[in-house]
Amino acid sequence: MSAPRPSGLVITASPHVRSQDSTPVIMWNVVGTLVPVIAAAAWFFGISALLVIGSAAIGALITERVFGRGDSLADGSAVITGLLLGLTLPAGMPLWMAALGGAFGIGFGKIVWGGLGQNVFNPALVGRAFLQAAFPVAITTWPTGGGSFWTLRGDLFALPFMHPVTDAITAATPLGLLKFEGQGTDLTRLVIGNTGGSLGETAAVIILACGAYLAFRGYLNWRIPISIFLTVAALSTVIHLVDAQRPDALFMLFSGGLMLGAVYMATDMVTSPVTNRGRWVFGAGVGVLVVVIRLWGGLPEGVMYAILFMNALVPFINRATQPRVFGSARKGAA
Amino acid sequence: MRSPGFRHGVHPPEAKELTHRLPIRRMPYPDEIVLPLRQHAGKPATLCVKVGDHVERGDPVGLADGWVSVPIHSSAAGVVTDIGMWPHPDGSMATAVRIAVDRYAAQVPRPRMVPHWEGLSTEEVVRAVQEAGVVGLGGAAFPTHVKLAPPAEFPVHTLIINGAECEPYLTSDHRTMAEYPARVMFGIRVMMHTMQVTRCVVGVERNKPDAIEALRGALPTDLDITILPLTVKYPQGAEKMLIQAVTGVEVPSGKLPVTVGVVVQNVGSVAAIAEVFETGLPLIERIVTVSGHGLLKPANLIVPVGTKLKDLLAYCGGLTPEAAEVIIGGPMMGQAQANLEAPVLKGTTGVVVLQRNDTRLEKVYPCIHCGRCLDACPVFLNPSLLGDLARVNRYDDMTDAHLSDCMLCGSCSYVCPSNIPLSQLFQASKVALRRAAAGAA
DSSP states (O other): OOOOOGGGOOOOOSOOOOOSOOHHHHHHHHHHHHHHHHHHHHHHHTHHHHHHHHHHHHHHHHHHHHHSSTTGGGGSHHHHHHHHHHHTSOTTOOHHHHHHHHHHHHHHHTGGGTSTTTOSSOHHHHHHHHHHHHOTTGGGOOBOOOSOTTOOOSOTTOOTTSOOOOOSOBOOOHHHIIIIIOOOOOHHHHHHTOSSSOGGGGOHHHHHHHHHHHHHHTSSOTHHHHHHHHHHHHHHHHHHHHOTTSOOHHHHHHSTTHHHIIIIITTOGGGSOSSHHHHHHHHHHHHHHHHHHHHHSSSSOOHHHHHHHHHHHHHHHHHHTOOOOTTSOOTTOO | OOOOOOSSOBOOOOOGGGTTTSOOEEOOOOSEEEEESOOSSSSOOEEOOOTTOEEOTTOEEEEOOSSSOOOEEOSSOEEEEEEEEEEOTTSSEEEEEEEEEOTTOOOOOOOOOOOOGGGSOHHHHHHHHHHTTOBOTTTTOOBHHHHHSOOTTSOOOEEEEEEOOOSSSOOHHHHHHHHOHHHHHHHHHHHHHHHTOOEEEEEEETTOHHHHHHHHHTOOSSSEEEEEEEOOOBTTTSHHHHHHHHHSOOOOTTOOGGGGTEEEEEHHHHHHHHHHHHHOOOSOEEEEEEEOTTBSSOEEEEEETTBBHHHHHHHTTOBOTTEEEEEESOTTTOEEOSOTTOBOOTTOOEEEEEEGGGSOOSOOOOOOOOOHHHHHOTTOOOHHHHHHHHHTTOHHHHHHTTGGGOOOOOHHHHHOTTOOOHHHHHHHHHHHHHHHHHHHO
């Protein structure tokens, strides 16, 4: 027998065992499910999609490496931010803008708050909001999909602060068509994603499938997207019944960035509520704001601002939805 | 059919297959036993021997100091060689009696009267149980006699016997129920008689079908005893969770189970009570599961209280080269041991040896507010919030967030993907709050 070796003993506080899931495992699983989404973007928009998404990711990663704490790249969260930001951009976005957006998202959306877990707003959307404000034309110039994989759409390699030469063929997004032309889009095209729009706006079915996988593994909370979908569907159905000119529920669900936003952005654990009841409230809030902004706001799309606005409310939602402690009176009971 | 249980909780790997079929064996006497005077909740025992005294097996070495206290008895015949500070399993040093075991002694206890329980009044049974040094054998080691005499203003309608044994690895209660069902039933009979309770429910997790079958086979016809299979989930054996599973009632926050008319006793304690009235012997040995993948020969053993961990582990074949952590109790709530000179106590349910890969010595990441701890907490706290508060020492805000309802079951830390030691933070916060209260008083 080998003698016990007291000197080599590990001392930890209880519990001494832990479940297998770790934060990096969760993050890298999310990254993994983004691969098919990115592939779909590449299918529709070719090499341009990969260049834009890659640039956004590189901007995010460099910023995390330079300003983040220790080896914070390894936890995978910066990769997610970069890829998600890239998916919200049009295929013709000049690459330096995409990279700048990634850097801004990580720097001002995450690092200045104290790094992973501390930020209030979704870093990818912070990056996008910055780009929207700084480059309103570039970010709303949507090249058409299709054609050769190697086609460069838009002036990808424009030098910083030069005016991009927009020579690509552009197409309006379904929401833009609706808002500015009063024109609908065929639902089948919406579901498959064969429409104009940002890179990640076009793969509704794939995003849903990836979201279902993540929810099944417990890597995202299904309550938030379900709550958003139900709210958007219910609200737009009512509005559609009152005024048939308004789009119906299916159009609202499958157009624009709703799928990407509901599955990947609103579910960001750091910037969404921790309580299950809070998640329903949060999703409902996002859903209402999306419908309001789309139908009555000045912009054709409102997912980004809806999520950012609800991010700000998360601390209040958390506080208002604390669970009832075991053995204390139920609400309403005496 | 869905079996009774509770909401939330976690499912750690059970790892009970290492020992759950191994019959209970008796471990030989070690050369030396060490008996700390503090082995139970309440006041430590007061010393009643001196160096050089000869003690027989079952002789007291410490006497109960007041009501919430019990005596300590020698688990072997021998000579007191030293009385002084000795490593305690809780990590501190504590006054302990060292006894050199007489190698050639027959280890026969002194002849004694075995009290006939039916002829005794409630007070006499309670006194006999206290004098036998019986404590809760589920780990907390709360003096059992105190629970036998609940305050008169709370009538007890149900006696619940805790056979859940939800901690991974541990199988001592399982084997007790499977091998000694008649003794368990006899202990229940004594308790029901003493407490004037007419209904008893034995809660056993479903993963012990042989124990459930054995208990059912031993059911007496004249008593209202139910064997209730429970959902397999941690912490099913926590008192409040068990009461909810059995009665459907939530024990009010901050209140004792007796306020809802229930008393819970661990199945091992019930067997210990039975032994008092079967043999007259005090609690001097107990069934200990020695297990874990870092141990060569896992076993369920009858171990003399006071046996040093190193002797126990050596008897179980010693540690494997990968062994990394020795825990007294289960891996969820047990205590890691720095010194294997520490002895087995009355409350030692098991000794578990983990391998390096099983331990949680891993990087800690920031809280990402995933909310898994909220879904795990069996008393519906917000461990994520409490953890944030603990790190900035906001103990008063933690009190407002119901820290006092936390029973340190460790479910939150178990599920935390960022490996944050939430349970440890909460324990430290509770200590800090107690100190502050003591300082203010």
